[in-house]
Amino acid sequence: MNRKKAFALPYIVWMIVFTIVPLLLILFYAFIHKTDTGALIFTTEYIRSALSGSSMSVLLLSLEYALITTVLCLLLAYPAALFLWQLRSRIGSIVNLLFMLPMWMNFLLRTYAWRALLDMSGPINRVLQWLGLPGQQLLYTEGAVIFGLVYNFLPFMLLPIYTAFTKIDRSYVQAAEDLGANRWQTLTRVILPLTRSGIITGVTMVFMPAVTTFVVSRLLGGSQTMMFGDLLENQFMLLKDWNTGSALAVVMMVLMLLSMALVRKSDDGVMPGGM
Amino acid sequence: MKTTRFLALVLAILFVLPLAAACGKSGQKTTLYVLNWGEYLDPDLIKEFEDQNPDIKINYTTTTSNEEMYTICATEGSKIDLLVPSDYMIERLIAEDLLAELDLSNIPNFEYVKQAASTCTFDPESKYSIPYLMGTLGIVYNTKLVDDPVDSWDILWDEKYAGKIMMYDSIRDSIAIALCKLGYDLNTADPEQLREAGELLKQQKSLVLAYGTDNIKYDMIGGNVALGVDYSGSATEAILENSDLAYVVPKEGSNIWVDSMVVLKSSQHKEAAERFINFLCDPEITARNSEYVGYTTPNSKAEEYVDPELLAADSYHISEDVIARCKYYKDLDADTLALWNSVWMEVKTATK
Numbered sequence: 001m002n003r004k005k006a007f008a009l010p011y012i013v014w015m016i017v018f019t020i021v022p023l024l025l026i027l028f029y030a031f032i033h034k035t036d037t038g039a040l041i042f043t044t045e046y047i048r049s050a051l052s053g054s055s056m057s058v059l060l061l062s063l064e065y066a067l068i069t070t071v072l073c074l075l076l077a078y079p080a081a082l083f084l085w086q087l088r089s090r091i092g093s094i095v096n097l098l099f100m101l102p103m104w105m106n107f108l109l110r111t112y113a114w115r116a117l118l119d120m121s122g123p124i125n126r127v128l129q130w131l132g133l134p135g136q137q138l139l140y141t142e143g144a145v146i147f148g149l150v151y152n153f154l155p156f157m158l159l160p161i162y163t164a165f166t167k168i169d170r171s172y173v174q175a176a177e178d179l180g181a182n183r184w185q186t187l188t189r190v191i192l193p194l195t196r197s198g199i200i201t202g203v204t205m206v207f208m209p210a211v212t213t214f215v216v217s218r219l220l221g222g223s224q225t226m227m228f229g230d231l232l233e234n235q236f237m238l239l240k241d242w243n244t245g246s247a248l249a250v251v252m253m254v255l256m257l258l259s260m261a262l263v264r265k266s267d268d269g270v271m272p273g274g275m
Numbered sequence: 276m277k278t279t280r281f282l283a284l285v286l287a288i289l290f291v292l293p294l295a296a297a298c299g300k301s302g303q304k305t306t307l308y309v310l311n312w313g314e315y316l317d318p319d320l321i322k323e324f325e326d327q328n329p330d331i332k333i334n335y336t337t338t339t340s341n342e343e344m345y346t347i348c349a350t351e352g353s354k355i356d357l358l359v360p361s362d363y364m365i366e367r368l369i370a371e372d373l374l375a376e377l378d379l380s381n382i383p384n385f386e387y388v389k390q391a392a393s394t395c396t397f398d399p400e401s402k403y404s405i406p407y408l409m410g411t412l413g414i415v416y417n418t419k420l421v422d423d424p425v426d427s428w429d430i431l432w433d434e435k436y437a438g439k440i441m442m443y444d445s446i447r448d449s450i451a452i453a454l455c456k457l458g459y460d461l462n463t464a465d466p467e468q469l470r471e472a473g474e475l476l477k478q479q480k481s482l483v484l485a486y487g488t489d490n491i492k493y494d495m496i497g498g499n500v501a502l503g504v505d506y507s508g509s510a511t512e513a514i515l516e517n518s519d520l521a522y523v524v525p526k527e528g529s530n531i532w533v534d535s536m537v538v539l540k541s542s543q544h545k546e547a548a549e550r551f552i553n554f555l556c557d558p559e560i561t562a563r564n565s566e567y568v569g570y571t572t573p574n575s576k577a578e579e580y581v582d583p584e585l586l587a588a589d590s591y592h593i594s595e596d597v598i599a600r601c602k603y604y605k606d607l608d609a610d611t612l613a614l615w616n617s618v619w620m621e622v623k624t625a626t627k
Contacts, residue, residue, distance in 0.1 A: 054617070054620045054624050061624075119497060121498070121499060137438065137484075222485020222486055223444050223486045225624070230623075237340075237342060238616065
């Protein structure tokens with residue numbers, strides 16, 4: 001028993017040093033004010049300034065982008081996973097590999113590539129011109145940001161859902177068909193509930209990181225709007241205001257915990273789907 | 276079989292590497308640690324200096340911001356000897372007593388940059404800093420897309436060019452542009468003036484295609500953007516790539532900066548650092564470096580060595596009257612910076 005525990009030791013040390021301690025530091029900076037005399041006092045002033053109107057509007061916008069991205073990823077990934085599952089397993093895993101292949105390249109590199117593709121003189125606009133259509137300003141639009149986010153996060157939605165599909169015992173589907181369910185009923189009453197855990201994992205893996213990304217909006221959206229990531233960067237790098245920066249991080253974490261709890265709750269509930 | 280061969284290779288490398296390093300160390304060399312911006316020094320020059328000065332070896336590192344430079348230097352036990360920060364950061368380093376006083380008798384080439392150095396408000400007597408390269412903030416425009424004369428910041432607010440304007444994604448530069456347009460000081464701490472500047476930038480937002488940084492250069496070269504705010508060195512590169520482009524420093528004034536070489540007080544190799552500074556102040560060397568980097572050399576004798584094509588670009592040559600109407604940035608204190616930031620936040624979070 002003790003020897004088994006010893007195996008976990010490296011991980012426990014890692015977690016304490018790189019997760020617990022930084023978390024405590026963030027909480028410390030967010031709630032403790034150091035006066036000029038060096039005394040430490042508890043304050044909620046930083047949290048209050050983190051909850052100010054302008055930073056909340058930044059947060060709301062980031063949440064909106066993340067939500068749209070998550071929904072689009074789900075709408076794209078679920079049918080794709082269903083399709084993959086219906087292929088013969090050999091071909092299915094090859095197609096799956098093709099979906100994953102872009103992830104072997106660096107995320108930043110792929111986003112830069114999209115800049116070139118969406119550019120006014122890029123290939124997409126050239127094709128439009130060749131067809132006799134007017135060129136479209138694709139780069140530096142809201143659409144480009146959403147597109148970039150969906151493109152980058154799609155594999156994180158697809159993989160868990162596909163994994164959930166591969167675990168389904170096909171005899172359940174046959175049983176449903178034998179008992180007179182039509183295809184739609186089979187999908188909504190049998191397949192969907194069985195893949196719910198995959199959907200929930202996918203949603204968490206897309207939504208959480210999507211809220212805090214900022215490179216995509218900078219590169220594809222021309223940073224016309226400020227994202228939560230930009231706000232944090234400004235606070236730490238430019239203003240050197242670690243206190244308000246940490247308070248912003250705390251607000252963010254509370255929000256994440258709440259949304260995770262909500263997702264969990266819907267997982268325990270009877271509602272199929274989990275969204 | 277394969278694994279054994281791979282292991283043998285790894286072991287061989289592990290044994291040879293320290294040997295190679297030890298060989299290099301023979302002959303008591305001074306290692307000079309230099310910290311600079313990315314792509315801001317012609318790497319051939321380092322080799323050339325090392326060939327001329329066999330007793331010195333240069334360890335060259337780069338960073339991306341003044342703030343990062345400051346963090347590296349202020350860290351206890353930093354090995355850095357020589358660095359090239361911008362004006363406002365030098366102001367802070369002097370104030371915090373982190374810089375060594377230079378011995379100008381070790382830098383005879385100083386006479387060529389003397390005149391430029393005297394205009395540096397942060398260190399007019401050149402006690403601590405020697406000018407390296409300089410530049411301005413201005414407008415790059417495409418002469419095929421813009422038919423009005425471009426001489427004022429006002430054109431960035433002209434509805435005619437809606438969706439064809441790129442602004443700089445930086446607090447200091449964007450607000451400075453609005454302040455210049457309004458006729459205010461670009462280092463102001465006056466909340467009312469800053470509020471007005473913020474209003475102006477919010478009004479402009481619907482006309483702006485994007486707020487960019489390095490990408491502005493590429494978008495201008497691409498030829499689909501009419502007007503873009505950019506730094507002169509970056510503009511020079513764009514103009515050399517696309518001859519339809521031109522650069523102007525607007526009449527209302529703008530920002531001019533000088534990045535200067537300074538030596539840290541903690542440096543053990545001040546004499547070697549001064550030798551490197553002197554090397555970089557040589558007219559021919561600085562001309563070559565300036566050609567490589569694209570920013571203007573403050574060296575009064577360098578012009579004859581600079582490529583005429585480069586010298587002809589408006590963005591490269593900084594004339595007397597441009598210097599007269601431009602100002603250096605000053606280091607803003609924390610409260611003022613917070614004020615600037617809140618103005619910029621409002622601009623960024625405003626809806627189009």
